[in-house]
Amino acid sequence: MDPSRKRKLRLVIFLAAALLLATALVYTSFSASTEASKPSEVQPGQSYEMTGKVVNDSIERDGDELRFRVRDRDGTESVAVLYSGVVPDPFREGREVIVEGELKKGTFVAERDSLVTKCPSKFTKEKEGQSS
């Protein structure tokens, strides 16, 4: 094979590999992803990654199970959550949480260990927190 054809072949192989990776990325990510949504948006029969704030005075522990309500970040509509598994350290009333699960009979039944609490970050401004 002469050098120029060889180089062209290499280029084609390289581009094919890149295209393969790109397709894999697009395909797998769209099929594996879960939809992020607010408590006011969740509907039964579909799994969601719900984000919102824990409603004040709503946390109840019942043995291994944890019940609390999550409301929209900027609203009052809320949904009851039933959760089991590990509760992250920063979990508190009023904190933002992410939880995966499905709405069943009006209660958002969370997947085990899916609760993520955003930590009151090292870069959060106390000043802003108080004014809001």
Add this chain to the structure above:
Amino acid sequence: MAGVGSACLTIGLFAALYAAGASVYGALNRRREWVSSGRRAIYCLAALCLVAFAILEAAFLRTDLSFALVAEGSSTDTPTFYKVTALWATQDGSLLLWATLLSLFSSAVLFLTRRTLRDIAPWATAVLGVVAAFFLLLMVGWENPFGTLAVAPQEGAGLNPLLRHPAMMIHPPMLYTGYVGFSIPFAFAVGALITRRTGADWIRATRRFALVAWTFLGTGIMLGALWSYTELGWGGYWAWDPVENASLMPWLVGTAFIHSIMVQEKRGLLKVWNVSLICATFVLALLGTFLVRSGILESIHAFGASTIGVQFLLFIATVIAASAALILWRLPDLRSEAKLDSLVSREAFFLLNNLVLVGLCLVILWGTFFPLISEALTGTEESVGPPWFNRLTTPLALALVLLTGIGPVLAWRKVTPSALRRILLVPVAATLAALAGLLAFTNAADSPASLAMFCFVAFVLTVVAQEFWRGASARRTMTGEAWPRALARLLGRNRRRYGGYLVHAGIAVLFLGVAASSAFLEQRDVRLSPGDSFEIDGYQVTYREATARLGGDSSGTGAPIAFGAVLDVRKDGKHFTLRPSRNFYSSADPSLGTISRFFEGEATSEVDVRWGLRKDLWLAVRPDISALEKPIAEADANFADTPGDVQALIIAALAERYRNDPPPAAFRAIASPLVAWIWIGGAIAVLGALVAMWPTPEARLRRVRAIYSARLGKELSRA
């Protein structure tokens, strides 16, 4: 003093702008005195930043609460170690750390190259000046670390308890040193492009800085993982969180860069690729700094909405556009000096490893930004989780480890089949032996990916051992040295090469730990009362008694209250105790009762780990304090305005009540095989990198010679 600090930053901003202006003017008009002046302005900048940094650090040490930053991130009862480090736990303070490190690194590189690279250095000075000016502008304009409060509060908010961990406090400076370090080769690459000096000079001048940056960034990532493992209470070391990914991406591309520049040094190939890689690394480093601050992505470390997101995005966009334009403009000057001779050669395999590393980075970039991408494309914000990342990165990681073994032992240009056979015979045999052993004696086949990784690790380690053996035995034949001496000399005389092998061995060992601990860990979540026991992976774990301690916790975090547990662990006749606990920090919320505020603040898991080379037993406890809710509420009602010492008595009584009559507590136990090898492998890699970057006497000699030969050349051309 705050005024002096602010003034330092403002003057620093002008010094940085002057440095950029003077060096460009000097370079365009061939006025060397202007170039020198620009360089000295960078030294000035470093001094100014250091003064500002010292002022702020002193304020933190004195807990001067009139500084807004101190009141926000520290307090009088924060332990001294965490007072020192609280500086960079704040947004503004971390920007100052960035700028200070950048000015120090810039000064170092400009001092080292002051007599060489006369064409490139002024432009590099200008680039570094502009980057420094950007960070100073952020501080002067929006996030001044020297903001003061008209009325100093009685007490500061204190350092976020989650950050009270030694690894977490060294981790940010390490990361920043890494980020900043990569700006040095970036600046010189830009200089090389502008002046069309696209040979390997800029690479030789900044190669060591890239290595230093790589090492620090890698160490920072490792420390972050260690923090996650021992502090966050979930038991993992990597969660594919956007903030973690942000630090990993520049490291991956930086790794590609330090490999591919060797190809340019030795063979004059891959010039476009190299300048693109370093531009990408720098952009990713900026992106990492930005992601941590912007709050645009959902992350476990939500970094509160920031005022400087737009500025950062504009700057990053400018850097991307300018770098791309510059590379396109200089494309004719970036032609390779030679051709790739064979696909079985070191340069071809380096290129392959580069593609894998960049591929990994692209996967992570896509996954990290997927919420934004999907929102732009479909209108709904969707995200991908760790399983997606694991599925896509596993094959790439496997390929990477395999290449780690093959790449460095191939010769440049071309490898003959017989040479290939000679090099690979023993390692392939060892790999097959490892495969047979694993299949026969372990259950490694349960996870094919891990099994493949174990085999590849065996391959890499054999290759490295073979290289050391061959080198040392060659020395022995030539000099008659004993084995230890021959090995030491071998390492000392060829630091780049054998240091690099050590890094490869370390990375292989690290992946051994990752593969074993991710596929074969056993985890149990249980609720136990004292006396109960459970079994995990052959360990018989018994909850002996509850503990409740006030003040002075063992790890020095300054937590006022710690509830914990003592557990007896037995396995095969051996016996040891684990003492996990949970720290409670008081809340500053005035709406809470006098007593309940001690329990309603942050709480952090202080896990206890039985470290082992074969297996870690990791244990965290979550005491159930709901039984104390009633007495706490009563105390709130009855002792609303009691002085501090009475409050202490009440809390002591509550603690005793918990200790004597503990309700069932929740435990998480993890038995994780070989996880210690992640940290050991990381340490080996860092050690190898130190060996590789340590200057040799010969290198200094070479540098001096280069300076003189450059001068001679100039004299001759003038004559």
